[in-house]
Amino acid sequence: MALSEFDRALIEATQAGLPLVARPYEALGALLGVAGERVRERLAEMQAEGLIRRIGAVPHHYRLGWTANGMSVWDVDDAQVDALGERVGALAGVSHCYRRPRRLPLWPYNLFAMLHGRSRAEVEREARAVAELLGPACRGHDILYSSAVLKKTGLRLQAGARGAVLSGS
Template sequence: MIGDDIDRALIVATQGGLPLVGEPYRALGEELGISASEVIERLGRMLESGLIRRIGAVPNHYAIGWTANGMTVWDVDDAEVDRLGGLVGSLPFVTHCYRRPRSLPAWPYNLFAMVHGSSREECATKARDIQALLGAACRGSDILYSTRILKKTGLRIGA
């Protein structure tokens, strides 16, 4: 739950990104009527509590040349999926990793990991690295390639 009205206003003010200025926390503080140090303290508290997950840059992977985007899907032993998912998610080239329920018999996959590259071959190489990490716990896999961007924003809350 959001701590108070200032926390809510801070989330609304930052959900589209930090201000693109030399001192973004100062700019936010001025907008909200608080100091830059209070902005930093509040964001830190919200990170620690899990109210927000991260503060970071989100590059446009198409603009930096990663035009091949593959969601790798894996049929991993349920007894190992959480442990192995943590390892896959920590790979530097995996941008999203999560567990999802299977939909048998048509969809046996329960582990998903997004990889990006300048070509499908580069994505396939990264998938082979994931396969090597999963080892015998993996019973099958596939790569679903993006064909177009439908949405590039996260959850937004209103003011």
């Protein structure tokens, strides 16, 4: 699907985040020469069309004091992993949860859940709650703690030799 000139300008204006002001759509509208309501409408349309996935806040866990972040990995019975993964993903201490293929014999884990805490003890308490929820369907787990904060970005429009291209990390 080809992007209109307005779509491209709107994406470029929002790809680093919405302005941190009381009325961000109006601020973007002023930048783009349209009403703030048009910005809100077009973003909603782009979301409905699948051009953008979501609009939401992305907290910086470390700045909020959540410095003991750990990716918990779980070896869960394949017949139950989808249903149990839904329940794990709904836990308050889990920011994201997803299924991944095992890489046997070295990597038996098929369920991943990111846990956050102010200390490793908090993360380990969260992991115990996950283990309790998984019950006998879980054959093993581990916690892989973050050792560095990496810059994460969504897709970005970039001007290239052959027009705009998407990139991301």
